[in-house]
Amino acid sequence: MQPEYVGILLNDSTHRGIPSGKTGTESISNYEEAAAMVGLTPCYFRIRDISLDTLTTTAYLCSPSGYVQKTIPLPKVIHNRAIHSDPYARRLIEQFISSGIFIFNAHTRYGKDIVHHMLTDDPMLRSSLPQTVRAKPGLIRHMLREHGDVILKPCRGSVGLGIMRLRRTLLHDQFTYSRSTPSASGWRSLRIPKGHLPLLLRRRIRYLPFLVQERIPLAEYEGSPFDLRITVQRGGSGNWELTGMFARTTPKGTFVSNIAQGGIPIPVLEPFRHGIPGIHPEMMIQKTAEFGIQIAQSLSCRLPYAADYGIDAGVTADGRLFFIECNGRDQRYGFREAGMPDIWKESYQKPMAFARYLLDHGQWPPL
Structure with a gap:
């Protein structure tokens, strides 16, 4: 009998590490264990592994000798763990959803x-909600006057990349930032005249959309x-x-x-x-x-x-x-x-249980 597959849609870097077990923060063994609890077989693939003509995909499957690639029918339920920035991939996902395939977490990045x-x-x-506005020089100065402590962060991004802080003290303002990939030791703070916006800050908000938010x-x-x-x-x-x-x-x-x-x-x-x-x-x-x-x-x-x-x-x-x-x-x-x-494992178990729900009910849950 054909297994009941649940698809796990991955980015290239995670997918590439499956045979060697080097999948970064993503635990493939947790998926295997969680899927087995609800009678499902997980298969792992990328968006470019899917054939539109045959509605099949080349996917990694667990076997006694390790993970092997096999062509299988495109699963009816897919758990998306990839970030797709190109419009074509996003349109493809919408097309699959329109054809009756359940892709949950269809889009994983929101501004x-x-x-x-x-x-x-x-x-x-x-x-x-902390007061939050689009980061423009006049609005940044206004927010700093009003709150005395504000955070500036890119509208899109993760793990704190590009984030900055402005804090008002009695005699001056303080600007805290990281020039390179942030780490606990990579941060710098400097004193600046009140109301002055450093060149680094002005450059960042000129080239990328930022928000300025009151610091809680x-x-x-x-x-x-x-x-x-x-x-x-x-x-x-x-x-x-x-x-x-x-x-x-x-x-x-x-x-x-x-x-x-x-x-x-x-x-x-x-x-x-x-x-x-x-x-x-x-x-x-x-x-x-x-x-x-x-x-x-x-x-x-x-x-x-x-x-x-x-x-x-x-x-x-x-x-x-x-x-x-x-x-x-x-x-x-x-x-x-x-x-x-136990909670770490549960964070994998719930998506697999939801995949089972979608297969059994054949429809998205009511809002």
């Missing part, structure tokens, strides 16, 4: 400005500010469910918490206990879970075929939650780094 505007339209979430005064744990990563996914019920959350503390000398730049992921219980003393940690966990699900439900009304969000949230010392940004391709490995291996 930060687009997502922010979508959430602004939701009256239930509006108060949880984050709660602290052991002397370091921390923010939150909330993973919300569709699972076997078809509904949005919390998979898990962890806190990320910022390394000394930086203002970013991305793990790729030295941010330290840790379970939320102790940061909540010590950083937000006025609210019981379990209540704070519940509040954060509801916040993440509310964001996912709101976005899913505007972003069809989404099933997986990694939501970055700021939290203040009095327990107020703020939406920072949303990732349509959650890296997941933060749970492993935080010492939460």
